[in-house]
Amino acid sequence: MRVLIVDRCIQSTIDISNYLSDSNIELDFAYHGISALELIIKNEYDILILDACITKLDALSLSKKLRQQLFSSMPIIVLSKQTELAFKVQCFEAGVDDVVAKPCAPQELYHRILAMAKRGPLRGIGQQKIADLSVDYNAATITRGTRKIKLHQMQMKIIKVLAQHYPNTVSREVLEQEIWSGVLPDSSPLRTHIYRLRQNIKNQLDRDIISTVYAKGYKIA
DNA sequence: GCTCCCGGAATTATCATCGG
DNA sequence: CCGATGATAATTCCGGGAGC
Numbered sequence: 001m002r003v004l005i006v007d008r009c010i011q012s013t014i015d016i017s018n019y020l021s022d023s024n025i026e027l028d029f030a031y032h033g034i035s036a037l038e039l040i041i042k043n044e045y046d047i048l049i050l051d052a053c054i055t056k057l058d059a060l061s062l063s064k065k066l067r068q069q070l071f072s073s074m075p076i077i078v079l080s081k082q083t084e085l086a087f088k089v090q091c092f093e094a095g096v097d098d099v100v101a102k103p104c105a106p107q108e109l110y111h112r113i114l115a116m117a118k119r120g121p122l123r124g125i126g127q128q129k130i131a132d133l134s135v136d137y138n139a140a141t142i143t144r145g146t147r148k149i150k151l152h153q154m155q156m157k158i159i160k161v162l163a164q165h166y167p168n169t170v171s172r173e174v175l176e177q178e179i180w181s182g183v184l185p186d187s188s189p190l191r192t193h194i195y196r197l198r199q200n201i202k203n204q205l206d207r208d209i210i211s212t213v214y215a216k217g218y219k220i221a
Numbered sequence: 222g223c224t225c226c227c228g229g230a231a232t233t234a235t236c237a238t239c240g241g
Numbered sequence: 242c243c244g245a246t247g248a249t250a251a252t253t254c255c256g257g258g259a260g261c
Contacts, residue, residue, distance in 0.1 A: 189228045
């Protein structure tokens with residue numbers, strides 16, 4: 001198991017490293033948010049541990065970036081001296097899985113890492129799990145069970161926007177804005193692309209994953 | 222020249238609303 | 242409640258452009 005610890009306090013990282021030296025956990029360290037992000041993109045980690053006070057890219061921004069832009073499902077634990085509810089809520093809204101009060105005993109951290117690791121297999125960057133579907137943005141594929149569908153560029157854009165808003169409904173206007181980046185085509189080819197996407201998915205998965213919410217938009221069912 | 226992908230447009234189907 | 246009507250969505254076909 002590979003864990004990335006991001007903390008600007010070198011002594012903290014030394015303490016954790018010493019405690020975990022006998023475990024089968026491979027540790028990497030970063031001392032600010034930007035270098036953490038670079039490591040995450042370059043390597044694959046099973047768990048990310050973030051100190052709330054990291055610099056350059058703060059813990060909440062880094063978490064949001066991982067969830068919303070890189071579609072990473074990697075478990076994130078935040079260590080923080082702030083333990084009030086409002087801060088915790090902010091963390092969870094940013095995509096953090098667990099908030100641990102500092103100072104935190106290395107033993108407690110070790111067991112939290114083990115607990116997180118039990119949740120499931122590693123999921124890399126560019127992949128998102130939605131219901132029983134797995135969306136791979138790098139390979140432009142959707143996988144359900146053993147069935148994998150290759151999507152066209154436009155179909156992938158539609159899925160991406162719907163996935164970003166899952167489980168909410170996305171209006172046609174938002175879809176068009178995000179797909180064509182504000183430069184909308186003269187007519188509305190969105191209908192055509194939605195239809196083709198549905199046909200593509202139906203043919204491969206034997207079911208439709210896009211549902212229409214009349215006069216509201218579309219969502220992933 | 223052929224194929225694939227995309228946008229445009231027409232037609233058909235479905236849904237929501239309103240009045241009797 | 243039910244039918245008429247308008248709004249919205251689904252389906253289908255066609256043509257253009259890019260890539261091979």
